[in-house]
Structure formats: C-alpha cells, structure tokens
Amino acid sequence: MDKPFAITLDVGSSLANKTGAWRTNRPLYVDRLPPCNHACPAGENIQGWLYHAESGDYEAAWRTLIEENPFPAIMGRVCYHPCETSCNRGKVDETVGINSVERFLGDEALKLGWKFAPPEAETGKRVLIVGAGPSGLSAAYHLRRLGHGVKIVEAGPLAGGMMRFGIPKYRLPRDVLDAEVRRILDLGVELELNTKVSNILETMREGRFDAAFLAVGAHIAKRAYIPAGEAARILDAVAVLRDMEGEEKPMLGRRVVVYGGGNTALDVARTAKRLGATEAIIVYRRTREKMPAHDFEVEEALQEGVLIKWLSTIKNMADEGTLTVEKMALDATGFPQPTGEFETLEADSLVLALGQDVDLSLLDGVPGLAIKDGTVQVARNMMTGHAGIFAGGDMVPSERTVTVGIGHGKKAARHIDAWLRGTEYKPAPKHEVATFDKMNTWYYSDAPKTVRPMLDLARRTSTFDEVVHGLDETNALFEARRCLSCGNCFECDNCYGVCPDNAVIKLGPGKRFQFNFDYCKGCGICVSECPCGAIKMVPEPT
C-alpha cells in the first residue's frame, strides 16, 4: 500500500539497527568438564554416554562408553563409582545412578551380543602384556583397537585377576566376567594361561615384542606376626577368596574372625557367612570412619549379620581357638593406642586381610628400573625406567581398585601406541570443571534416584546369588534422564528462548546454537538461564 510518510513503517525494518559497540561483554558457548567425567578413574565420558542413553539409543551410549572402558557390565557391579560421589545432582535431590545405568548398558550389550569394532589397520607391532587382570585386559583392548598385535601372558589358570580372585561371586557373577573378557579376546588378542614370566627381557626377545606392559597385580598377602599355637588355623584373605574359585571350598569353620578393615576383609567375612559360618567377626584397630572399606559394603555386611569390633587388635591365638584382643583408644592425633584392656574371642579360624604385596621377581636383572615400597616406579607416561617396558595396576603406586587398574591400562595403551609410532601421546587439555555454582538447576524437575531392588536378606546370606539387581529399561531411561548434562549443551533451547533481542540462532537438531552479534546486547540472560552452565560471558574484543 502507498503508506503515509514516517507515521507508517514497513515491518521488520529494525533489522537495519545493529547493536554496535553497545555491548561490553559477549556470551560464548563452552563445554565444561562434568564432575563425573572428572572423577572417573577410567576416564569415561559419562555425561557423553548418558546423553545417548537419555534418547534411548543404548547402543550408541554403550559404544561411547567402551571408547574408554571395555567392561561396562563389570563396572556396573564392582566400581565404587566416584562419579556418583561428585555428581552435581546430589545437591539438587540425589546423585544420578550412573553405575546402575552403566551396568544396564553392559548387560544390554551382552544380551544383544554387541561386538567391539575391529582395528581399522594393523600396525605390525607386537606388544606383550603380563597379567590378565583389569589393567592388562584394558591395555590389551585399547592396543588391539589401535591395530597392534597383543599377547597376554597370565600366571593363573583363568583371566580376570582380582576381578575373579578378589571379588566374590555375589558381587560379580562369573558369566558376566567371562563374557566381557571373551569379547576382548574376540578382537584377536592372544591369551596364554598358567604361564609365569620369570624374565621379562628374555620373553620379549623370544616373542619379538616391540614393547611390554606389566600388570601382574598384588597377590602376596601381607602377614602380621601373631603368636599362635600349632593347631591354630590362620589363613590369608587372598588365598581364601582364590580358593572360592576352585572346586575345594576353604574350610573356615563355624566361628570366623577376620583381621583388617579393607574391602577384602568385608568380602571374606561375607563369604564366610555364605559358607555357613554362624559367626563372622571383623576385628579392626581403628574406628568405622577410618575404615578403608566403602561404607555401603560395611552396611550390607552388617545387614547380613557380620559383627565388627572397632578399635581392637589381635594379640595372639591359642590352639583351642581363643583369640586375645586388646582394646585400643584414639589419641589426640587420632591414632589408636593400646589401652591394656584385653578380652578373648572364640574362633575356628582367623583370616588375615591386611593388604597385599606385588611379586616383582620377573623384573630381576632389568636395567634402569626403580623399585620403591614394593612397587615399580613409572613416569607420567606409565613407562618404567627401562625403555619399552610399561607398567600399571596394583604393581605401581596408586589406589588399588579395579577401575583405577582399567584406567592405567587405557593410559598405558595410548602411551605405548605413541611410543611405538615414535611420537608422544598428548591428552587433550582438560576443560574447566562444571561446578554446581555454574548451573541453573531451577529448570530441572525434582526426581528421586531409582532405588535398585535388593534381594531379601535371608536369601542373600544363604546363597551366592548376585546381591544387587539391575535396572529395567524404563528405570535406566529414567535414571539417565536425571543427568544434568553439566557443562555440556543438551539443546534445551533456553538461550534461544530467553534472549530479549532474538540474537541466538538455532542451528537445528544436534547442531546446537550460535550468537548473532549484530543484535546481541550482552545482557547475559542466556548465561544465567543456561541450566547446565554451557555459556559464559567474556569481555567484548575491541
């Protein structure tokens, strides 16, 4: 229409009016490191795989997961999940059940027979791995996927290491363990059992290996001198748990005392219960707070009727099976000191769970190695003092858990690969952590964590059936969707919606967003209203 001058205007013409120097700060999309990823010893991209699980694409989730860790089903059972401890959602309602979703994915994979993708190209290099525990298997998996020939030599009769010999069935059913190990071997990894490597350099030379990764674990039980009569029955925890895997179950009797405060002590005590002991008593010299064992395990043990005597040390054991126990008291510095108060306990057997040492005999005569406190010293790239020989897991200084071991295996594999290629592996620089204060959690609905169904106590204590059951599909989806996606855009459209100036461009599904700085006035609403803290303000470049 032929419009009157000035008083009537063509629509949308204000697009000609650009913000210009109005803005002093501008928003910037960032990816922050989710606390769960940050806390994972295996370096899993947890938020990453939950992202796929949320949309119900479990295979994609699983494939993202196994980029870092080949044992979802095992992790979902035995990992002590520091990821959950650090989960931001804990500050909203309850932490996300990451571990249970991981187990669900692991079990789905086994159920549906998902396989690892074979290496894209063979490098022709050969790597020897000593020890088929978590660390060794993890390293084997990653090296193989990188195209290297891999052979594992294991001294024991079965693969799995501590996953098999240290963790009872009721926590990790063996069919699960076997299946996840088998999946690695299916990649074309050689496994030689019942073979002890006595001289690593010789074995490497004979097998023409270009590099080696040592992960023999720590299987030698620490002993403590306890005066005892001839007939007194004293065993060590590692042996007891190992025998559980054999035909001959260990004879513990009806009254069992376990000495120690770690997870192994609890495993033994709970195993004893299952073997029919009427009494399983744990004697520990410190308080419950100081106990290295994970609290949930202590809790489960107590529920199963395991007794624990805190602040107690064992002085001696008489033939007829009487233990003398001295009460301790914490001093000002929090250390236990003898009190001179004694009591006696009746026990058919005493199991020592005081930690384990590493058998380093295979390293005799290898030049350049440094040994300290019974462990092999390695550089940041996991290589020992001897070029081409790497080490990880319980035999190097670190926390001794399955997950840490798996982490070592991955890390070592990446460095070995780089070393073999004559390069250096540089991990991508870590993003700043998406701490709770960077989140706007009002946008997340309240949702309690799904409680994993438990077997009733009676049945649990009398059998070796798995204690903790998994989630079904709906629970898993529910649980996955509780993830806050800390520090990583999940395309909730908030920034696109809340901009008073329509200065956010939506690029479409999976493509996230982009700012239109022609119109952005730098108000920062997008930053404060981003639920997951994936935007930050930076000074306007002038």
Place this chain on the structure above:
Amino acid sequence: MEETIKFYQTGTFTVGNRLLKEDQRSVQADMHRTNSLNSGHRACQGCGEALGARYAIDAAMQATGNQLIAVNATGCLEVFSTPYPETSWQIPWIHSLFGNAAAVASGVAAAQRALGRTDVRVIAQGGDGGTTDIGFGCLSGMFERNDDVLYICYDNEAYMNTGVQRSSATPPAARTATTPAVGPSPGNVFGTGKNVPRIAMAHRIPYVATASVSNLRDLERKVKNAMEIHGARYVHIFVPCPLGWGSAPEDTIKIARLAVETGLFPLFEAHDGEVTASTPIRHKVPVTEYLKIQKRYAHLFGKSPDHGRIGLIQKMADHNIAKYGLLN
C-alpha cells in the same frame, strides 16, 4: 506434553528439549517462530518487556495461524519498537495514545466483524501505566462490552519510559523517582494496592490470567488458552526492568522467578470471574531473596535492615500463597 515423557533432565521448565516432538515444544523453541517483535529494537539490556512481548505475541500468532493485529499503548514497548524509520514488528500494529489501547482494539475488532473477518484476532498491549492508570477507563469499557480483544499488560511496576515514576502498580516500599528512598518511610507507600487481574475478574470476562517471563511454558499456555476463547480477555505479565529496578541485566528472569517463588506474584487463571487454577511454587523462598538483589529496595537493608517493613512484604507473599494455594 509433560505426560508423554518425563524430563527429569530438562524439566518441564526449559524452553525446549531435543527429545521432544516438534508439536510438543514451546513456541519459543521453534526454529520458525515468528519473532513478532524482531531484533534491532531499542530496548535496554535484559529488558523483560521485550522478552514478554515476543513470548506473548509469538504464542498468539501461532494460536491464530498468524491472523493477528496488535494495538499498542504509549510506553517503552512502543517507543523502543517503532522509532522512525524502523519498526521491529512483523505483524499489523498500531499505536495511538497512552490511555486508549483497549478502545482502539475494540475498534479494530468491530471493524473485523463489519468486514466479516472472524478469523482475524486482536490484541491490545500496554505497560502498567497505560493499563492500570491512564488506560483504565477504556480497559474497563472494553471488558464490560466483552469485546473480542485480548488485553496484555506488561507490568514492570512503574513508568519506566518517562524515567521510573510511581504507577498504581508500584509495590510498597519500592523506590521510584517520585517515591524516593528518603525520610521516615522511604519508598512507595503501603497502600491497599490495585489488583487489576482481580478487577478484570470482577467484570466476569471469560478469561483472566497472570503470567511471568520466568515461566515460559505457563505463559504460552495461558496466551493459547486466551486465544481459544472469544470475548474480552486479560493476561497480566510480570516483566522486570533492570534499569528501573536497579537489578543486573542478566538477572531479569531470575528476579521474575523469585517474584513467583516468593509468592509475591501469584500465577493463576480465572474463567468467568472465578479462579480455576494456580501454578504452584516449586521452591519457596523468603521475600528477602527477591528484594535484596534490587536497588529499588536497597533502603530496606543496608546497615540496619527494616525488618518491620520487610515483614509486611513477607505477609503479602504469605497471603497470596494461602489465597491461591501456591504450595499445594
């Protein structure tokens, strides 16, 4: 939509969600939303009114298949959206005067009837000054005739365009240019208030609702509901003004959210003069949370906090919570 799938991650509160079907997303999440109030307008950083206007008009546009005409009262929205030679509006829009938006809209609606364009719908919009003060007579007349107009009030609780003077929507104790924070009782008086949504309900018009820029889905739903009804309708939207309230631009939505979560601005719907629904508070917070981040209330805190008057404001919030059952 919330029923179809639980969004414990995104909540039912974010603008959109990648896991939702297109038809379940909010209008603002739509890549092809109309942006009825387009970029390049002259609103201040973090303007709540600019935000509220796009939310509301886009929602109305979708609800009417883009058959919408808007009438605007004088005020910030009018001034920042249509300074010659540019307009930010993408829809047929007219500004006449400060006090007559409702009447002009009645005229536009009457014209549509005369032209037989029953599909074309009319919205009138204004600030709290143009609605609760100078435009009040025309508003009441439009209500009483039950003209087919949705009137939207963008309430930023003072005359911002003229430099933050008190309006009848200015809350007690708030500092404005005409209620300075000086003397024995600084800021605005503790009057009896002028609850326009309630006054609208007293006309027994078919639909009245309050909404906030902090609850987008709630706001869009209400505008949609309003457009599904014929006759006089009123939606009162809470829109913070960083400049006038002395708040940080990035806090615009946060403040709007706190107004709701404290109970100071209850979200409800009324049909034919009776309250039919209210939006529950998710995480109740004390009014101090809301007050202390706005300079217009600074005089209530400082060295010796004015617990007496803060208490009175808390009472108002608690009254609303009880009256509208906001914690159920």
Place this chain on the structure above:
Amino acid sequence: MLKQTEGSHAVAEAVALCRPQVICAYPITPQTHIVEGLGEMVKAGELTNCEFINVESEFAAMSVAIGASAAGVRTYTATSSQGLLFMAEAVYNAAGLGLPIVMTIGNRAIGAPINIWNDHSDSMSMRDAGWIQLFAETNQEALDLHIQAFRLAEELSCPVMVCMDGFILTHAYDRVDVPTQEQVDAYLPPYQPRQILDTADPVSIGALVGPEAFTEVRYLQHHKQLRALGLIPQLAAAFRERFGRDSGGLIRSYRAEDAETIVVALGSVNGTVQEVVDEMRSEGSLIGSVSICSFRPFPLAVLREALQHAKRVVVLEKCLAVGLGGIVSDGVRKSLSSIVLNGYTVIAGLGGRAITRASLRRLFEDAERDELEQVTFLDLNADVVSYELERESKARRTGPTAEAILRRIGTVASGIG
C-alpha cells in the same frame, strides 16, 4: 424525498445512507438524537453490516473510531462541547494518523459555568487539530455536508468535522430533501483506505517520529488541507450535479458583490443575518453577508476575493478568544492583509443567547456609521456586569460569579431572547 423532520434525524439518515461500518456513540446534549437515531436504525436492521458501539466516554468514542478506521472501515461518531474536549487527545491523534473519520459536532458552549446551549467554542477549540471543519447553515446543508464529508475525508485521508448549531439546528423541525441510496452510492464510492491493518500486508502505524521528520509530517498534514481548498469546491459542484442543490463549498456570499458593509459569520445565524440584510437593502443600505462553510482549511483567497472591495467587515462570532476577542476575525484579517478597511469583531450568541433581528439591525447600523468598538459583545447586559465588577471590587470573598449574576437577573431566564 422531502420530509419535515428534526435536524438530528435528518443527519442520522444522511449518515446511514453513507453506509458507515462502525459507529461509536456516547451521549451528550445536544448531539444525542443523532446517534440515538442511528442506533435505532442498526437495531431495526435498516442499517446493515454496521457495528454500533456504546462506549464509556468520548475519549473512547474517538479511540474506537481510530481503531476501526485504521482497520479499514468507514467510521462515524458525534459529540458536543465538553465531550469534544474530553476526546481532544484522540482528535489530534486521528488527524495525525490521517484517518478519514467523520464526526458531527452539535455545537455547544464549554463550561464553566456549565451551559448546554449553542455557541462555537467547542469546534473552535479543535480548530488546529488537523481536522477539516465544515459549518452547516441549515439542516438541509448539514445533511448534505455529511455525504460530502465522507468523500472528502476518504479522498484526502483526513478526518472531517461537520459542525451544526446545537438545538437551533439539531432540534429544529425543518423541511429537508433526503436523497435516495442510489444517489448517495453513485456519489460516494466504497472506502479505499490508504493504510490498513492487514494480516496479509502488515505495517506498523503510529511510529515515534523525531525532529528529523516531524516537520515534514506536519507540513504534509498542512498540505492536505491546502489540497482540500481545491477539493471542497469540486465536491460541492459534483454534489450539485448529482443532487441538484447548492451545499457546502468554501464560502457563500449573499448580496455582497456591491456591498460596502459585509457581515461574515458561520453556521445557522447566517439565515437571520440574510433577513436583516434584505431589510436594510430594501431601505437602501449597501450591505451583504458572507457565510464561511469551510473554517478549516480556512479559505483565505476566496474570502479576500469576496471582501476586498468592501469598506468594512463585521465578523459575527459565536465564540470568544478570551483576552483577544475574535477567532474567526483573525483569519478574516489575514485574508485581507495589506487591504485597508474597517474590521469589527462581534461576539454574539454565547451559551445560547438568542441573536435577534432587532439586535443585528442595531449592530449593522452602528457598523455602517463606524460606531463599533473593535470588539463588541452583542446584547451585553452592562448593568449586570458593572454591578458585579463593583461587588468584586468591594469584597475579597465574593463567591461564584455566575450564581451571583443569576440571582440578580432572577426568573427572567424563562423569558424570551
């Protein structure tokens, strides 16, 4: 068709014949009968697809009209006196937006003191609002002017006021010729808006215009009225052709060609003036009169043409520019700039004071002898004024003037003239 009917009803019929689509009504004496008439026609279904809206104030009446007109329909309303002042802001706005609204003004005085009777103070208060203002001399002309007004307004995109004297015309039963629908349809084409709120072709109407363009906008408004100076006579001629009557136009002269004394006036008083002119002519006076129909735009040129040869001009005004005198006089004087003649301003008929033949005759004779003041108040009761002035000079708290005067005059108020 000839009819003996009330002025207001005649206007209502004329408006109805123009097929308005939106009519806004708010009661105020003496305009009320017009919208009542239209309301009845709409209710009775005689006036179809027309929305009749009862608003809550004159301000709303004009505002609703603005909305309707901007939405592209033919729009009408009517008011008087205080009502026009109450809608003042919207009156300016309608003109500023260039909306072709037609509004009848039943001319009435403005209070205080409150007064419901006729004078021109109301229209005059809006003389610079940007509306075209046409003054009707008779009810026939009032009827005819509405038909012309819609066409004029819509051709220019400019609102038009048709002013008719309250009571004197609005309430007078007279003979009028009411045209047929066919005649009106042939004269007045359907409304083609210049700007419209259309979802198919959206625009923003009513922008904020700053110093960089405001003057131009105003000039264009002025230019519209200058165009109207040409258009008004054309439309009057076209009207004559179609309806066979002289109505409207810019001005109308009566026996003024050779007049030495010319009386200039607006509206119904011209009839009485012409009677007096005839009287005095028959006795040999060289007197004539000019009736101004178009007060806005003000017809400077034609007025100069009509007056320049006279010896004196008497401007008879039904309004007062307090502190100055005449309002119409200013325009008349401007039209005569550089021409030397005697100009007199006569304020008459304020608040319904009857303007009688006798008074006019006395006035014109004084004028012919050039014995008039620059500004004269016709039939001013000098006694009352001087008494009141004296009273005020004596005491401080003298109370309300109007009431004091009424007390002094007593019930003569119900008398005549």
Place this chain on the structure above:
Amino acid sequence: MFQIRIHGRGGQGVVSGAEMLSVAAFLEGRYAQAFPSFGSERMGAPVMAFCRIDDKEIRLREPVLAPDALIIQDPTLLHQVDLFNGVPKRGYILINSTRSFDELGLGGFARGVQQYRMCTVPATDLALKHVGRSVPNVPLLAGFAAVTGVIALPSLVAAIRQKFPAALAEKNVGAATEAFEIASRAKETIDA
C-alpha cells in the same frame, strides 16, 4: 409568515406540539420551522416551543418574539411568566381551560386595546377522555386550526398519524376532532 409560540410545562408535549404543527403545514406544501426554547429539561418546568409557517423558505433562526398565535397549555403559567409578551393586536390566544377567559380574569385582553382573539379549550379533559393521559397539546392544536384556519384539520390529523403509533394516533385524532368542533363553535364570538 405566521408565527406560533406554545407555552407549557415539560412533559406536556409542548415541543412535539410545535413539531406536529410544522408537519401539518409541511403536508399542505408549505414551509414550516418548529424548534424548542430549551430551559432546563426537567419535567414540570416552564418550557416553550415555536413554530413558523410560510410560503417560502424560512431563514430566520431567532425565537418567536411576536407570535401571531399563542398556545398556553398550562394556565397557571399566566401568573409566573410574561406570556403575552410580543403578541400583536388581534393576536390569537388559546388557553387550556374548562373555564371561559372571563372566568380566568382575562376578559380585558379581548375587549381592551389588544383585541386578542381568545379561546379556551378543555384540552386536558379531552385528552384524559380520549387518550387517557393528560397531554393537552393535540386538542389545543385542533383548537388552533379551528380558530385561525392556518392549517386544516385533515393536515393536523395526518401529522398526528405520523407522530404516534396507530392506536394512540386514533385516540388523539378523536380528541382533536372533538376539540375542533368545540373551538369552531366559539369562532364567531372570537372573530366578532
């Protein structure tokens, strides 16, 4: 030009009386102008209305100052307002009353210098009888027609039928007809 002034009180149909008169004249093909002089619009207040009848267009807009005929709907006004103001010699005066103008103490005006042609019509009685309401305007108009002959009864009847809905119109026509007869009988004495 013939000018009429009607005096009465608000609600007595003073204005519509003048209007009907103008319509009647119009129906006879003449020019007529009827208009009120609005005092306050309250019921009961003294009001008046004017009517002019001529054979050419009427331009004059002043009130009727010198009526050729005066119609007084409420005789009590005689004591309040200077009703006869401006009535010329031999002017017609119609009064709504059951009494003679001598009884009303107005005889002097007829016999005096003014030589007014006066006639009383029991208009209220006739209105109550025929219409059932105290609206004396129509009977007085009929009386006016009879006494002055300025308009003919049929024209007045036609005007009445324009003004009122059928039923009410016929009642008024009844009142008018009877009033016309009464006034016609009085005519001789008046003209004498």
